[in-house]
Amino acid sequence: MTKENRLRDTLREKLREVYDVERLLARVSTGRASPRDLAHIGKTLRQLPPLKDVVNDRQSALLQFAYDSIDLCPELSESLESALVDDCPLLARDGGLIRDGYNEELDELRKLAEGGKQWIAEYQSREAERIGVTNLKVGFNKVFGYYLELSNANKDKAPEEYIRKQTLKNAERYITPELKEYEEAVLSSDDKAKLLEYELFLQLRGQVHEAQGRLKRTADQLARLDVLQALAELAVLRGYCRPVMQKAPVLEICGGRHPVLDITEPDGTFVPNDTVADYDAKNLLLITGPNMAGKSTYIRQVALITLMAQMGSFVPATSAVVGIADRIFARVGASDELSRGQSTFMVEMTETARILNTATKRSLIILDEIGRGTSTYDGVSLAWAIVEFIHEKLQARTLFATHYHELTDLSLTLDRLTNLNVSVKEWEDNVVFLHKIVEGSADKSYGIHVAKLAGVPRSVNERATEILGQLEASHGGGEITISSTSRSSDTQMSLFAGQEHPLLGLIRETDLNNLTPLEAMALIQKWQDSLQGDEYF
Incomplete structure (x- = not known):
C-alpha cells in the first residue's frame, strides 16, 4: 500500500x-x-x-x-x-x-393533514360571502379547537347553525358542525401519521x-x-522502513526514532539512535547519563518500535530487525496510588515484581531508574540484584536506564550486559545534551547543571556545587563532613512565594520626574553594582 x-x-x-x-x-x-x-x-x-x-x-x-x-x-x-x-x-x-411514496396509508394521512389549511381558508372565504361579513375570521385554540369569530357589530348576522362558544369584549366566537367534523379529521390525521411513522x-x-x-x-x-x-x-510521509521479523529474540534497529517526538519536534532536530540487543552477544543494555539527556525517550522508542513492528506497521528507523516478543514490559515514570495507600516506591516495586515474575526469554523489558524512590544504598542494592536476576534467570532483552553509576561495574561479571550512555558536551561550565547513545558508561549526572537550566537560584546551585565537591572528596572513606554555609543572608526564602528583593522598594520609591538624565544613569549604575554577586541572581 x-x-x-x-x-x-x-x-x-x-x-x-x-x-x-x-x-x-x-x-x-x-x-x-x-x-x-x-x-x-x-x-x-x-x-x-x-x-x-x-x-x-x-x-x-x-x-x-x-x-x-x-x-x-x-x-x-x-x-x-x-x-x-x-x-x-x-x-x-x-x-x-x-419519505413520501414509501407507504400509501402514510401518504393519505399527510395529504389530509396538509390540505387542512387550504380547506380552512376556502371555508372562511365561503362563509364570509354567504353571510355578508367580510371580516369574518377562522381561528384555533387548544380549548375548543377551530372557531368562527364575528365582531359585535356583525354578531346579529350569525346564522342559526352557528353555535356560540365564547363571548369576548368586542367579538363572539362560534362553531359549526361542518367545521368540527373537518377539524376532527385533520387533527387526528396528523397524530395518526406520526404514530404510523x-x-x-x-x-x-x-x-x-x-x-x-x-x-x-x-x-x-x-x-x-x-x-x-x-x-x-x-510510513510514506515520515520515511519509515519495513521491519524484518524473526522468531529469534533479537533486536537490531538502525537510526531509530520516537514515533511521536519525530513528528512533534521541528524537522531535523530529533536525534536518531541505534539499538542492538542479541542473546548471543549483548541483550541487557544498561544506559547511564544525565537528566534531560534522553535516556527515557530512548528506551521508550525501542519499545514503541517493537510494538509497531509486531502490529504490522512500518517503523521509524533506517532499518530494523525485530524478534517477536511474547510481551513488552515497561516500568517507567513515577506515580502513587493514594486511594490504595501505596507510595510511589511501593507502586514501583509492585510493577517490578510483576515483571520479574512473569517475563520470559522472549519478552522485551524497559526499566527506568529502578530504586530511585528509596535511600541511595537501598536503591543501588535493589537495582543491582534486579539486573543480576534478569541476566541470569529471565535472559530477556532489557533496556535499563539508571543514575546509579555503580551498576556499570556489572559489565565485568555479566557477559551479556553492555554499558551505554548519552553523550554530553561540556563548554564553559555549561552542558550541551547531544542525545546520542554511545558505548561506555557516564561518569557524571550533571544534576546541578540541569537545576541551573530549570531556574534554581544561583546561590543554591553554588552551594550544591560546594557540597558536591566535599562529598566527592570524602567518597574514598572516612566520615563525611559538610561545612556550614559560608555566607549569611538576611533574606529568608518562603515555601509558597518568593521574598521581594529590597532593591525593588528603592526603585518603587524613586521619583523619576525629579531626576536629570545624568542622575538617572548614576542611580542605575549604583543599582547594578549592588546586584553584582547578589544571591538572588
Whole structure:
C-alpha cells in the first residue's frame, strides 16, 4: 500500500463518507438508535460498493480478505434509502422521517393533514360571502379547537347553525358542525401519521438489528482498511522502513526514532539512535547519563518500535530487525496510588515484581531508574540484584536506564550486559545534551547543571556545587563532613512565594520626574553594582 498513492487517496476519500458503524450498532442493539443513526447506517451502506471495488484484485492477502468479507447488505441498504429522508430528525416520535411514496396509508394521512389549511381558508372565504361579513375570521385554540369569530357589530348576522362558544369584549366566537367534523379529521390525521411513522421506524430498526452480525463483520473490515491506509500514509510521509521479523529474540534497529517526538519536534532536530540487543552477544543494555539527556525517550522508542513492528506497521528507523516478543514490559515514570495507600516506591516495586515474575526469554523489558524512590544504598542494592536476576534467570532483552553509576561495574561479571550512555558536551561550565547513545558508561549526572537550566537560584546551585565537591572528596572513606554555609543572608526564602528583593522598594520609591538624565544613569549604575554577586541572581 505504501507504493500505491492512488489507492491510499481513494480509500481515504471513501472512508470519509463512512460512519462509525460499530458505535451505531451498539445503539441499535440497546434500542437507543435514532432515525439519524439509521440514516447514517444507510449512507455507509451506499458507500460500500465503490469502496469494495477499490480493494478488488489486489495482491495483498489482507486487502483481498477485506474484499471478501465486506457485506453490501443490498436489501437493507435499499430499505433504508427508500424509507428515510435525507435529513432525518433526531427524535422518531416527532415524525418527518419517512419519505413520501414509501407507504400509501402514510401518504393519505399527510395529504389530509396538509390540505387542512387550504380547506380552512376556502371555508372562511365561503362563509364570509354567504353571510355578508367580510371580516369574518377562522381561528384555533387548544380549548375548543377551530372557531368562527364575528365582531359585535356583525354578531346579529350569525346564522342559526352557528353555535356560540365564547363571548369576548368586542367579538363572539362560534362553531359549526361542518367545521368540527373537518377539524376532527385533520387533527387526528396528523397524530395518526406520526404514530404510523414511528411504527415504520421500529420496523426499520428491527431490520438493522437482524443484520447486525453481517454489519459487524463489515465494520471490522472498514476499521482494518482505515488502519492500513493510515499506517501506510504515515510510513510514506515520515520515511519509515519495513521491519524484518524473526522468531529469534533479537533486536537490531538502525537510526531509530520516537514515533511521536519525530513528528512533534521541528524537522531535523530529533536525534536518531541505534539499538542492538542479541542473546548471543549483548541483550541487557544498561544506559547511564544525565537528566534531560534522553535516556527515557530512548528506551521508550525501542519499545514503541517493537510494538509497531509486531502490529504490522512500518517503523521509524533506517532499518530494523525485530524478534517477536511474547510481551513488552515497561516500568517507567513515577506515580502513587493514594486511594490504595501505596507510595510511589511501593507502586514501583509492585510493577517490578510483576515483571520479574512473569517475563520470559522472549519478552522485551524497559526499566527506568529502578530504586530511585528509596535511600541511595537501598536503591543501588535493589537495582543491582534486579539486573543480576534478569541476566541470569529471565535472559530477556532489557533496556535499563539508571543514575546509579555503580551498576556499570556489572559489565565485568555479566557477559551479556553492555554499558551505554548519552553523550554530553561540556563548554564553559555549561552542558550541551547531544542525545546520542554511545558505548561506555557516564561518569557524571550533571544534576546541578540541569537545576541551573530549570531556574534554581544561583546561590543554591553554588552551594550544591560546594557540597558536591566535599562529598566527592570524602567518597574514598572516612566520615563525611559538610561545612556550614559560608555566607549569611538576611533574606529568608518562603515555601509558597518568593521574598521581594529590597532593591525593588528603592526603585518603587524613586521619583523619576525629579531626576536629570545624568542622575538617572548614576542611580542605575549604583543599582547594578549592588546586584553584582547578589544571591538572588
